[in-house]
Amino acid sequence: MFWPWQNSRKPTCELDASLLTNIGCCRDTNEDAGQIIRPADSRVLAEKGMLMIVADGMGGCEGGEIASQLAIQIVGQSYYANDSEASAALVSAFTKANDAIHRLSLERPDLKGMGTTCTALALRDDLAWVAYVGDTRLYLIRNGGIYRMVEDHSAVMELVKQGVVSLHDARHHADRNVILRALGTHEQISVATWNAPLPVRIGDQFVLCSDGLYDLVEDEEIRDTACTRTPDVACSALIAMARERGGSDNITVGVVHVSPLQTTRPQVVRETRAVEVTR
Ligand SMILES: [Mn+2]
Numbered sequence: 001m002f003w004p005w006q007n008s009r010k011p012t013c014e015l016d017a018s019l020l021t022n023i024g025c026c027r028d029t030n031e032d033a034g035q036i037i038r039p040a041d042s043r044v045l046a047e048k049g050m051l052m053i054v055a056d057g058m059g060g061c062e063g064g065e066i067a068s069q070l071a072i073q074i075v076g077q078s079y080y081a082n083d084s085e086a087s088a089a090l091v092s093a094f095t096k097a098n099d100a101i102h103r104l105s106l107e108r109p110d111l112k113g114m115g116t117t118c119t120a121l122a123l124r125d126d127l128a129w130v131a132y133v134g135d136t137r138l139y140l141i142r143n144g145g146i147y148r149m150v151e152d153h154s155a156v157m158e159l160v161k162q163g164v165v166s167l168h169d170a171r172h173h174a175d176r177n178v179i180l181r182a183l184g185t186h187e188q189i190s191v192a193t194w195n196a197p198l199p200v201r202i203g204d205q206f207v208l209c210s211d212g213l214y215d216l217v218e219d220e221e222i223r224d225t226a227c228t229r230t231p232d233v234a235c236s237a238l239i240a241m242a243r244e245r246g247g248s249d250n251i252t253v254g255v256v257h258v259s260p261l262q263t264t265r266p267q268v269v270r271e272t273r274a275v276e277v278t279r
Contacts, residue, residue: 025247031064049124059114101184115182
């Protein structure tokens with residue numbers, strides 16, 4: 001993929017990140033999971049950057065919850081334990097998560113068929129990497145525009161690609177939440193990534209969210225909310241919007257602002273709020 005804004009100046013940036021997950025208004029459990037990982041060790045932070053992960057699990061009994069929790073834990077641990085470059089480290093981490101979830105689903109009859117979407121964003125210096133499986137979305141907000149940076153692995157998106165359904169109609173299609181790829185449902189997994197890291201600019205914002213948000217909140221509303229608020233306030237506001245509109249599914253949203261460096265430190269990750277922060 002070619003990014004039109006490549007070759008821009010190198011920013012010296014500060015990352016302000018927040019993530020929230022909410023059960024919504026209709027479900028008994030929260031099968032979504034998410035976390036921001038900011039290594040306390042400055043050397044690890046400099047080498048591997050920060051990681052934001054969102055997973056949306058599915059499966060009977062506690063299967064969905066277990067699958068999404070396993071995904072965010074294993075992806076986080078494996079990414080930081082791997083010395084490969086970021087994209088390869090993410091793919092390897094997703095593969096390990098797939099193996100673990102799939103193995104457990106075979107061992108425990110009550111967890112048979114469990115699986116989860118997963119999208120992970122790694123940010124280091126002036127570059128971003130992503131890996132994803134399923135329909136958990138990453139958006140980039142830049143210069144007043146909002147761009148979907150991943151392709152939903154969903155049945156309806158296949159119909160859009162074939163020209164059978166328009167992108168507009170896909171939004172309300174009955175099968176919009178039928179996903180074609182998930183971590184854990186099969187022995188093998190194909191992990192999607194970008195062909196090259198994305199050069200990040202000061203002023204950029206990233207939004208990572210489950211379908212519980214984007215099914216009920218339009219892309220432009222996500223943009224306007226993220227642009228005018230700090231990440232922690234934006235996360236709360238977006239969850240409140242989805243809940244006001246019925247909150248039919250679990251809702252998870254993470255927001256990262258790339259702002260000019262305020263201090264003399266080379267790169268700072270400031271977490272205003274996160275569901276879970278490790279390392
Ligand atoms: Mn969902």
